[in-house]
Amino acid sequence: MSRRFFASSFSFAVLALFALVGVRDARAASNDKEVEALIESVLQSDYAGGNFKQALEQLEFGKQACEGSSCSAKVRAKLFIAFGTVFAGGLKKGPEAKAAFSAALKEDPSAKLFPSFSTPEVQQAFNGAHGDAPAGAAASSAKPDVAAPRKPKKTWPGGGRFPRGWRSAEAYFYYNEATTSEASRDWLDCVDYTQASLQAENRVTTRFLTATCEERGGLWTEALADFQIVTDAAGKIGLHDVGNLARQRAQTLREKTPKVVIRRPAKADALVVTINGVELADAKLGGEVWVNPGQQTIRAQGKVNGAELEFEQAIDAAELETATVEIKLGPKGARGDQAMMRCMLGAQTRDDFAKCLKSDSGPSLDLHLATELSGYHDSDHVDTFTPAFVASAESPTGGWGINGSFLIDVVTAASADIIATASPRWRETRYVPSIGGHKKLGDVDASLKANLSHEPDYLAISFGGGASIDLRQKTITPALSYEFSHDISGRAGTPFSIYRRDINRHGINASVTFVLDKSTFFAAALTSVLENGDTSKPYRYLPMFAPDVAKRVPIGLSIDGVNKNRLTIRALEQLPTNRQRWAVAGLLGHRFTASTIRVEERLYVDSWGLKASTTESQFLVDMNERVRVWPSLRFHVQSGASFWQHAYAATSSTKDGTFTLPALRTGDRELGPLYGLTIGGGARYAFGEKKSWAISVNADIVYTRFLDHLFLLDRLGLFGATTLEVDLE
Amino acid sequence: MTKKILRTLASCVITSVAMIVALVATTGCSTVAPYERGKLAHPTMAASDMTGFGEAHLRAISEGATGGSGGTGSGCGCN
Numbered sequence: 001m002s003r004r005f006f007a008s009s010f011s012f013a014v015l016a017l018f019a020l021v022g023v024r025d026a027r028a029a030s031n032d033k034e035v036e037a038l039i040e041s042v043l044q045s046d047y048a049g050g051n052f053k054q055a056l057e058q059l060e061f062g063k064q065a066c067e068g069s070s071c072s073a074k075v076r077a078k079l080f081i082a083f084g085t086v087f088a089g090g091l092k093k094g095p096e097a098k099a100a101f102s103a104a105l106k107e108d109p110s111a112k113l114f115p116s117f118s119t120p121e122v123q124q125a126f127n128g129a130h131g132d133a134p135a136g137a138a139a140s141s142a143k144p145d146v147a148a149p150r151k152p153k154k155t156w157p158g159g160g161r162f163p164r165g166w167r168s169a170e171a172y173f174y175y176n177e178a179t180t181s182e183a184s185r186d187w188l189d190c191v192d193y194t195q196a197s198l199q200a201e202n203r204v205t206t207r208f209l210t211a212t213c214e215e216r217g218g219l220w221t222e223a224l225a226d227f228q229i230v231t232d233a234a235g236k237i238g239l240h241d242v243g244n245l246a247r248q249r250a251q252t253l254r255e256k257t258p259k260v261v262i263r264r265p266a267k268a269d270a271l272v273v274t275i276n277g278v279e280l281a282d283a284k285l286g287g288e289v290w291v292n293p294g295q296q297t298i299r300a301q302g303k304v305n306g307a308e309l310e311f312e313q314a315i316d317a318a319e320l321e322t323a324t325v326e327i328k329l330g331p332k333g334a335r336g337d338q339a340m341m342r343c344m345l346g347a348q349t350r351d352d353f354a355k356c357l358k359s360d361s362g363p364s365l366d367l368h369l370a371t372e373l374s375g376y377h378d379s380d381h382v383d384t385f386t387p388a389f390v391a392s393a394e395s396p397t398g399g400w401g402i403n404g405s406f407l408i409d410v411v412t413a414a415s416a417d418i419i420a421t422a423s424p425r426w427r428e429t430r431y432v433p434s435i436g437g438h439k440k441l442g443d444v445d446a447s448l449k450a451n452l453s454h455e456p457d458y459l460a461i462s463f464g465g466g467a468s469i470d471l472r473q474k475t476i477t478p479a480l481s482y483e484f485s486h487d488i489s490g491r492a493g494t495p496f497s498i499y500r501r502d503i504n505r506h507g508i509n510a511s512v513t514f515v516l517d518k519s520t521f522f523a524a525a526l527t528s529v530l531e532n533g534d535t536s537k538p539y540r541y542l543p544m545f546a547p548d549v550a551k552r553v554p555i556g557l558s559i560d561g562v563n564k565n566r567l568t569i570r571a572l573e574q575l576p577t578n579r580q581r582w583a584v585a586g587l588l589g590h591r592f593t594a595s596t597i598r599v600e601e602r603l604y605v606d607s608w609g610l611k612a613s614t615t616e617s618q619f620l621v622d623m624n625e626r627v628r629v630w631p632s633l634r635f636h637v638q639s640g641a642s643f644w645q646h647a648y649a650a651t652s653s654t655k656d657g658t659f660t661l662p663a664l665r666t667g668d669r670e671l672g673p674l675y676g677l678t679i680g681g682g683a684r685y686a687f688g689e690k691k692s693w694a695i696s697v698n699a700d701i702v703y704t705r706f707l708d709h710l711f712l713l714d715r716l717g718l719f720g721a722t723t724l725e726v727d728l729e
Numbered sequence: 730m731t732k733k734i735l736r737t738l739a740s741c742v743i744t745s746v747a748m749i750v751a752l753v754a755t756t757g758c759s760t761v762a763p764y765e766r767g768k769l770a771h772p773t774m775a776a777s778d779m780t781g782f783g784e785a786h787l788r789a790i791s792e793g794a795t796g797g798s799g800g801t802g803s804g805c806g807c808n
Contacts, residue, residue, distance in 0.1 A: 374783025388782040407782050477776075509796070513776045519768045523776040527796030585797030589774050596773035604794035612794035620773045628773075638793050670793045698781065704791065717791075721783050 031065045032075045038062045039082045043117050049625065050690070052090035053729075057396075059083055077111040080104035085117050088125040094316055097122070098295045101129030110153070115185035123187075123218040124294020124316075128276060152177065152192040156200075171201030178209055187217030204234050208242055215253065221290050224253040258317035259288040260296060261324045268302035268309075268329060291317050300327045307331075366394045370725035378702070378717035382413045399440030407432040409455075428492075430455040443470045447481070457492040460485060464507070475515040483507040491538050503533030523587040531579040540573040542667045543710075544650035544659070553647035556706075556713040567650055571661050573668070576643075581606040595621040609642025610671065626686045632700075634678040641671045646708045673707040680719070688726075696723040 039062065046055035062079045065071065071079075080103040088097030104111045113126055154177055162172035178193035190213035197206050211226035227250035234243030262273060264285045273280045275291065275298055300311040309329035317323060369391050376384040392403035409430040436449035445468045453460040466481025487503040490496050511525035543566040545553060553565065585602040597619050604612040613636070620630040643664035650659040680700030687693050702717035768774065778785070778798040789795060 372781050372783060374781065376783070376787055384783075384787075386783040386786065390782075405782070409786065507796075515769060521769060521774065521776060525797055527798075529796060581795060583794060583796030587776065589776070591768035591771055591774050596771065598773070598779075600797075602794065602797040604796065610793050612792070614792065614794060614797075618779075636792050636794070641793075670791060674793075676792065698784065700784065702787070702791070717787075719784060719787055721781050723781060 031070045032072050035062045035065050035071055035075050035079060038065075039078055043082060043085065043114060047086055047090060047117065050090070052086055055086045055090065056083070059086070073107045074111075077104040077108035080107065081111055081113060084125060084129070085114060085122050088122040089117060089119045092121065094121070094125050094128075094295045095314060097125035098128045098314075101126045105129055110151070112186060112188055118185065118187075120218070120293070124292070126294075127218045127292050128295030128297070150188070150192045150195075152196045153189060154193075156196075166201065166203075168201040171197045171203070171206070173197075174200065175203075175206055175209070178206075178213070182209065182213055182216075185216075187213045191217060191219070204230055204237060204239055204242060207233075208246055211246065211249065215249065218292055218294060220253050220257045220292050222292075224250055224257060224290075227253065256319040257290050258293055258319055259322040260291050260298070260315065260317060261286065261288055261322060262298060263324065263326045265300075265302070265304075265311075265327045265329050268304055268327075271300060271302035271327075273298065273300045273327065288322065293317050293319050298325050298327075300329065302329055304329055365729070366396060367728040368392045368394070368725065369728070370723055372721055372723040374719065374721035376717060376719045378715050380712060380715045382411070382717075384412075385410045399445075400438065402435070402437040404435045405433070407434075428455055430458075444468070445470075449483075451485075457490045457494075458487065459490075459496070460487040462486070462505075466509070476512065478512040479510070481509045483509075487533070489533075489535065489538070499538075501534045501538075503531065503535055505532075506530045519591045521589050523589075525583075525585045525587075527581075527583045527585075529579075529581040531581070532577065534575065534577050535579075536573045536575045536666075537668070538572070540667045541570040542573060542648060542665055543567075544569050544571050544661065545647050547649040547651060550645075550647040550649035553710070555646055555708055555710075557647075557710050559711055562710055567652075567659070569650060569659050571648070571650065571665060573666050574661075574664055575666055576608060576664060579607055595619065604638075608671070610638060610640065612636065612638035626691060628684040629681070630683075631681040632678070634680075635675070636678075637675040638673060640673040640708060641666065644672050644708070646672070646710050669706055669709050669712070672709050674704055674709075675707070676702060676704040678702045692727045694723075694725050696725075697721070698723075 038058065042055050042058045042062075046052070046058060059079065059082055062082075066076050066079060080100045084097040084100035084104065087093045087100060113122060118126075152174065156170045156173045160169040160173055162169045166172045174193045174197035178190045178197060181187075181189035181193060191210060194206055194210035194213060197203070198210065207226050208230045211223045211230060214220075214223035214226060227246045230246035231243055231250055234240065234246060260275070262275075262280065262285050264271060264273075271282070273282075273285060275289065275296055277297075280289065294317060295314055296317045297312065297314045302309060309331060311327050311329050313325055315323050315325060371390070372386075372388045374384075374386045374388075376382070376386075386407060386409050388405060388407040390403070390405040392401060394401035409432065410427070411430070412427040431454045432452065434449065434451040436447065438445055438447035446465070447467070448463075448465045450463040451461070462483055462485035464481060464483030466479060468477055468479035470477050483505075485505040485507070487505070488496055489501040489503060491499050507527065507529045509525060509527045511523060513521055513523040515521050543562050545566055549565055553562075557565075581604070583602055583604040585600060587598065587600040589596060589598045597617070599617045600615070602612075602614040604610070604614070614634070615636075616632070616634040618630050618632040620628055622628050643662070644666065645662075648662050648665050650661050652659050678700050680698065682696060682698035684694055684696040687695070698719075698721045700717075700719040702715075702719060704715045704717070706713055706715070773779075780788070
């Protein structure tokens with residue numbers, strides 16, 4: 001392979017990557033469709049999957065997308081409904097949910113819950129918000145107050161036929177719409193349609209349907225009243241079954257409907273008490289007031305000694321329970337623990353609402369702990385055992401993170417290269433602590449890291465920093481990093497003060513990640529490493545041959561064969577004292593419905609003449625919420641360094657018997673031409689209530705074919721790793 | 730023979746890479762709104778190297794090439 005061939009390919013790849021940067025700007029457009037798609041996606045995946053905080057974070061994006069006039073009021077209302085659903089149904093935060101629903105109703109008074117995600121808690125919070133809304137109907141007693149009726153979504157177009165027993169086509173039309181709404185669990189719509197039907201024709205069965213939908217929609221006091229009416233009326237017209245059923249439902253509701261006892265304060269004049277915005281008659285104070293389940297806000301205003309005082313308290317009225325509220329009037333503005341609630345209820349803009357939420361949430365910290373045990377064994381008698389420990393802390397709201405790891409590498413080797421030098425099996429332990437951190441500064445993420453590697457005859461210290469920036473709504477993320485490493489190469493058993501070789505490395509990595517579409521990304525990276533120092537191994541002796549013999553030494557010659565043909569001289573390895581290394585890599589990732597494919601290609605060249613190509617692919621499949629499996633394939637091929645020979649020739653001087661050795665010589669078989677194939681796979685199982693624990697196993701078969709080497713033509717290795725990790729919040 | 734095989738393999742790889750790059754270049758980057766990133770946020774879609782410690786170290790010492798995912802190199806006297 002010629003150097004020009006690789007250089008031209010390298011240039012083409014870089015130019016093509018730069019071509020990708022010239023992307024066209026998208027025109028701005030209404031975001032209704034996209035935000036609705038986001039809401040559906042968040043509720044079906046994050047909310048349904050129990051990832052409530054993630055759901056809120058995703059919905060925040062929707063708020064950003066609805067800035068200004070980017071969304072219609074209807075869609076903004078849906079977004080707030082989604083917020084309220086997550087707060088009430090997921091996080092069990094009633095006040096926040098009610099405030100979100102209130103904001104939704106401000107945007108669109110006809111906003112409704114998502115039927116598939118409505119739970120009793122959600123319904124209760126929504127009812128509470130409805131009670132605070134100007135057009136909402138809230139009950140404070142067993143007999144519902146007369147409130148402005150909601151308008152049904154569809155209006156009778158006129159005409160139409162109706163079956164026997166009906167007198168009004170309009171009533172029949174609305175009754176049909178009501179049954180459709182009931183089937184799709186749109187309880188409030190059902191109530192609206194039945195109310196409209198009742199206005200056109202007062203039928204017992206229609207009222208029974210009204211009461212049923214009211215009960216399902218959390219309007220228990222209204223439902224109780226309607227069931228009572230049905231009980232009274234059904235028997236008179238011979239519908240005894242309906243009457244009995246209504247009586248049973250009414251009895252059940254009487255038992256489970258929550259009650260509130262509100263005690264008036266002593267010495268208060270002009271006292272006005274409201275429950276969810278509906279004024280409570282003075283005669284009802286001190287007695288049981290039947291309320292719908294869910295959030296109930298009791299407010300009171302009055303005068304004590306001429307001073308205007310007020311009171312507010314939110315309670316969660318649960319079924320079968322009776323709550324008692326003591327009104328304690330206080331100065332205006334002293335809201336205490338209700339500050340957040342009033343903040344949200346009073347929010348006029350979406351930014352105001354967001355500020356109320358952020359002020360209530362404390363700092364969050366995500367901790368990740370992991371331990372990995374890995375081992376390797378190959379046919380060349382090399383064994384490694386590597387336990388590693390990792391810990392990281394990430395603050396999603398603070399935009400910073402720190403991480404640390406500690407790795408122990410235990411290696412025992414009796415490879416052919418070692419045996420050939422008549423060396424015994426050796427064993428060595430390496431310790432590698434590292435630490436890093438990053439901080440988000442606006443759109444820029446800055447990072448620092450430090451690393452230490454210690455073994456008896458080698459010490460490496462490195463530190464580096466980098467930065468990345470998010471562009472075009474995080475669809476393009478370029479990054480640049482620099483790392484400096486200072487290595488000290490020594491000899492086992494000899495202090496560094498006696499024998500040492502210093503090696504310095506400067507590494508620069510430039511990368512850019514492109515988000516191609518909703519499911520695909522492409523990451524390109526360019527790495528350049530400049531090495532200065534003698535990296536020759538002080539223990540690596542090479543067999544030398546006479547020039548005429550070297551030409552005839554076959555590839556793969558055994559240790560005995562080499563010993564028979566070599567010269568008596570043994571030469572130490574000698575590598576160039578500087579090296580420039582370049583690599584360009586591209587990674588393509590695509591997410592399907594429940595699987596991901598990752599394909600990566602790396603091209604490498606260096607000043608020692610070594611060229612390489614590495615291709616890897618992984619296909620990760622989510623079998624279910626807890627189990628993921630993946631096969632993987634990796635192929636690596638490289639040429640040898642320009643000074644690589646499997647048999648080096650040494651010429652002897654006839655004058656003094658000394659030998660002239662090749663200036664550059666090496667026995668590192670990873671500097672020779674070879675190819676390697678790795679076939680592997682893994683599996684991951686998440687367990688625990690929140691799936692915060694996970695155990696993974698990974699296994700690879702590594703086959704390497706040496707194309708121009710002595711002693712060994714190929715090597716088969718087995719690698720295995722087990723990882724246990726946990727995420728804590 | 731060996732050089733011919735390596736040359737052929739390299740040309741196939743380079744051609745594949747060029748095709749991928751060309752495909753990406755023709756499709757271009759679409760504007761993906763932040764709220765459409767559900768799949769992109771999946772843990773298997775990280776742009777960083779997902780290899781574990783042991784496997785990454787094994788590759789570093791058994792292959793003559795380095796780089797492409799950041800870092801200066803071995804940092805150990807392993808080879």
